[in-house]
Amino acid sequence: MSGAGLSDITGKFCAPYTVHWTCxxxxxxxxxxxxxxxxxxxxxxxxTADYAFGxxxxxxxxxxxxxxxxxxxxxxxxxxxxxxxxxxxxxAQASKSDVIGLGMTGSDATNAIKQAAEFGIVSVGQRLAGxxxxxxxxxxLGLQSAQGLITTVPFYWDMNDETRAFAKRFMARHKGAAPxxxxxxxxGSTMFYLQAIKAASTDDPDVxxxxxxxxxxNDFMTKNGILRPDGRVVRDMYLTEVKEPGESSxxxxxxxx
Numbered sequence: 001m002s003g004a005g006l007s008d009i010t011g012k013f014c015a016p017y018t019v020h021w022t023c024x025x026x027x028x029x030x031x032x033x034x035x036x037x038x039x040x041x042x043x044x045x046x047x048t049a050d051y052a053f054g055x056x057x058x059x060x061x062x063x064x065x066x067x068x069x070x071x072x073x074x075x076x077x078x079x080x081x082x083x084x085x086x087x088x089x090x091x092a093q094a095s096k097s098d099v100i101g102l103g104m105t106g107s108d109a110t111n112a113i114k115q116a117a118e119f120g121i122v123s124v125g126q127r128l129a130g131x132x133x134x135x136x137x138x139x140x141l142g143l144q145s146a147q148g149l150i151t152t153v154p155f156y157w158d159m160n161d162e163t164r165a166f167a168k169r170f171m172a173r174h175k176g177a178a179p180x181x182x183x184x185x186x187x188g189s190t191m192f193y194l195q196a197i198k199a200a201s202t203d204d205p206d207v208x209x210x211x212x213x214x215x216x217x218n219d220f221m222t223k224n225g226i227l228r229p230d231g232r233v234v235r236d237m238y239l240t241e242v243k244e245p246g247e248s249s250x251x252x253x254x255x256x257x
Contacts, residue, residue: 002185005105005132006056010232017205018231019212022185023154025056025131031152031237032129033064033101041099041127045092046075047085047112048103057103057131073097078108085112089119098127105132110140117145135180138242138254146254149242154235155181155221156255162220171252178252181221188221 001009001018007026009018037044044065048058054077062072073095076088089112092100100121102109109130116128130137130151138146157167157178166187170179179187196211197203217225217233225235241256248254 002189003182004053006053007060008052008056010228010230014230017209019189019227020232021189022181022233023152023235023237024232025053025060027154027237028057028131028152029060029064031239032131032150033061033070034068035152035239036099036127036129036150037065037068037070041129042070043073043095043097044070044099044101044129045073045095045097046101046103047088047092048075048077049105049108050077050079053105054103058101061101061103061131075103078104078112080108082108083111085115086119088112089116089121093119093121093126099129100126101129101131103131105134106137109133110137113141113149114145122148134182135178135252135254139251143243143245143248143254146242147244150239151242152237152239153181153255154237155179155184156238156240157184158253158255159238166220176251184221188217188219191219192217 001020002022005023005025005028007024009020009024046058048054058075065072076091078085078088102112104112113128113130116122122128128149130149133149133151155163157163166184167178171177192212196208196215200207200211202208213227213229217227222235225233227233243254243256
């Protein structure tokens with residue numbers, strides 16, 4: 001699994017042949033929740049998509065915030081595919097929290113962020129934390145709306161020579177579009193699986209899973225990663241901030257390192 005984020009996939013829903021490869025709500029929560037709290041964002045208010053993924057993201061981030069000495073002032077639940085976030089944003093603004101955590105992704109997140117920019121929420125002192133944002137979400141928003149957003153990622157295409165080499169190959173096949181972390185994760189996980197089959201000289205699932213668990217993950221995206229018995233891949237995660245419009249020198253150069 002590369003795009004799915006629910007941490008329960010390796011908890012109460014774990015299965016012997018499931019590998020949760022790229023990231024989950026626990027990793028995202030500890031990257032953004034803990035780091036932003038330690039940097040001074042001590043009070044949080046959540047706008048959370050009302051389904052299992054959103055609930056898990058709020059739960060895991062809340063635990064991370066509280067362990068880091070912060071507090072959660074409240075939360076509102078928004079239906080999936082909500083077009084109008086004005087009432088939710090006004091409640092978040094009225095909380096006077098340091099940070100508004102967006103427990104959502106995709107069009108829900110981009111709609112909420114665009115409308116937050118229209119309300120001028122960030123300009124008066126509150127910060128927005130996008131708890132799961134993809135590169136195409138930032139493209140969709142534009143830097144004027146997305147600038148200053150804090151988010152955690154397991155991969156950014158312009159991070160180092162290895163990530164840029166992979167991105168160059170990807171962009172040549174995708175009309176110049178840079179890969180996001182879910183796409184990089186699909187490629188990395190597929191290659192790791194095929195390499196395990198080659199090393200084990202069989203595609204028997206039990207043998208291959210054992211080989212994958214005993215092999216360190218080292219590729220363009222991951223260094224010294226491990227596959228745990230419950231199926232979760234443990235890897236480094238990176239806290240990032242979206243650039244201001246004047247800081248970007250290219251269409252895909254959107255995230256501060």
